[in-house]
Amino acid sequence: MKKGRNELLEEEEKILAPYAVGSRNPGEREYPEPEHPYRLPFQRDRDRIIHSHAFKRLEYKTQVFVYSEGDHFRNRLTHTLEVAGISKTISKVLGLNEDLSETIALAHDLGHSPFGHAGQEALSELMRGKGGFEHNKQSLRVVQKLERRYPDFPGLNLCGETLLGIMKHGGDYETSDLSDVRRDTGPSLEAMVVDSSDEITYSAHDLEDGLESGLLTLSDVKELKVWKRIEDSLPKTNPSDKxxxxxxxxxxxxxxxxxDLIDSIDSRLQEYSIHSREDVSFAFQNQKKLVQFSEGFQIEFKELKSYLFGKLYRHPEVSRMSERGKETIFLLFKHFESHPESIPESYRNREEEEGRMRIICDYIAGMTDRFAIEKLKREGILWFPY
Structure with missing residues (x-):
């Protein structure tokens, strides 16, 4: 017998912990819509994100290595899928809403610029004093305004809890009502899990990609405290098989x-007597961090991040790629300032409302690395090989 909406909700409630976000309280959509007969709210949000143009473009956006460096290094899409998988695993073990965690994870980098963090630095510099640019805020902008899939409303019209989860760092977001709610109630546990899963994922896969690329060396990595734990579990293999x-x-x-994170969260939920979503908010307001590593592992993780920053993200080869990416964005931005006719009409239509700088920023932020490079060539701007 097929299950209707009520049966699905009842099944979910039997599984979820009392501090999880249930599908009966997903937060309002900005534009009212009838409920779906057999898809719960966060499942609908997830599907809308997956079918969005911004999600499809993640495949050709840089994580650390630009796409031309090789087919097997992570890109922004594979990173996003890995974050979603880790978030679901942690949420399932702790009785959280897997659908919400997965949805937030799939959306968390939709606003990321081409060329990784170098691209963000370039747009942030170009937009200084003009509204700024930050990829988490841009992700919210993408799902609320820039995606155009539905005739009845702009954006994807996602649930309130999904939007609050995308607001990764809180702060001054464009939608003031959401900002107030985020400051007052804090993020859900599901959103906190995604935030930590993001750090976990890129730390592990950047270490792996760095070693595989040869930019990191085993002799250096072996100096890390966490490597001692890794080494104990490494399979017995040929030492030359790097x-x-x-x-x-x-x-x-x-x-x-x-x-470590699962065990630490479980201990903190018990220590702070977390039994409801309200308890999660109370802990947030009192600066009690529910989602973080154990004290010992925090030290090892901090050392690992510092190592990756110094040895990989600042490696001369990565810096070379980053500088080329930044230069590409600077050249495109200046070109569009003086040649607005090169900007698609769908962006130009918002110039009177939001100004030329913002629509240029939106257009470039949405580009893939590949498209940005091709655009340089098509527009006849100075171009250099990647």
Whole structure:
């Protein structure tokens, strides 16, 4: 017998912990819509995100290595899928709403610029004093305004709890009502789990990609405290088989981090007597962090992040790629300022309302690395090989 909406809701309520966000209280959509007969609210949000143009473009947006460096390095899409998987795993074990966690994870980088963090730095510099640019805020802008899939409303019209989860760092977001709610109630546990899953995921896969690319060396990595734990679990293999070691190391590190985080969250939920969504908000307001590693692992994780920052993200080869990406964005931005006719009409239609700088920023932020490079060539702007 098929299950209707009520049966699905009842099944969910039997599984979810009392501090989870249930599908009966998903937060209002800005534009009222009838409920779906067999898809719960966060499932609908997830599907809308997956079918969006912004999600499809993540495949050709840089994580650390631009797409031309190789087919097997992570890109923004594979990173997003890994964050979604980790978020679901943690949420399932802790009785949280997997659908909400997955949805937030799938949306968390929709506003990321091309060329990774170098692209964000470039747009942030160009938009200084003109409204700024930050990819988490841009992700919210994408799902509320920039996506155009529905004739009845702009954006994707997602649930309130989904939008609050996308507001990763809180702060001054464009939608003031949501900002007030985010400051007053704080993020859901599901949103906090996604935030930590993001850090876990990129730390593990950047270490793996760095080793596999040869930009990181095993001799350096072995100096890390966390490597001692990884080494104990490495399969006995040929020491010269560096690819096998790097892939195994990434997998083992991921498991170590996820396991520690789950145990730590579970302990904190008990320590702070968290029994409801209201308790989660109270803990947030009193600056009690519910989602973080154990004290010992925090030290190791901080050392790992510092190592990746110094040895990989600031590596001369990565810096070379980053500078080319930044230069591409600077050239495109200046070109569009003086040649607005090169901007698609769908963006130009908003110029009177939002100003030329913002629509240029929106257009470039939505580009893939590949499209940005091709646009340079098509517009006849100075171009250099990647």
């Amino acid at each position: 690819d096998s070691i790097s892939r195994s190391a990434g997998r083992i590190l991921l498991n170590l981090m996820v396991s």
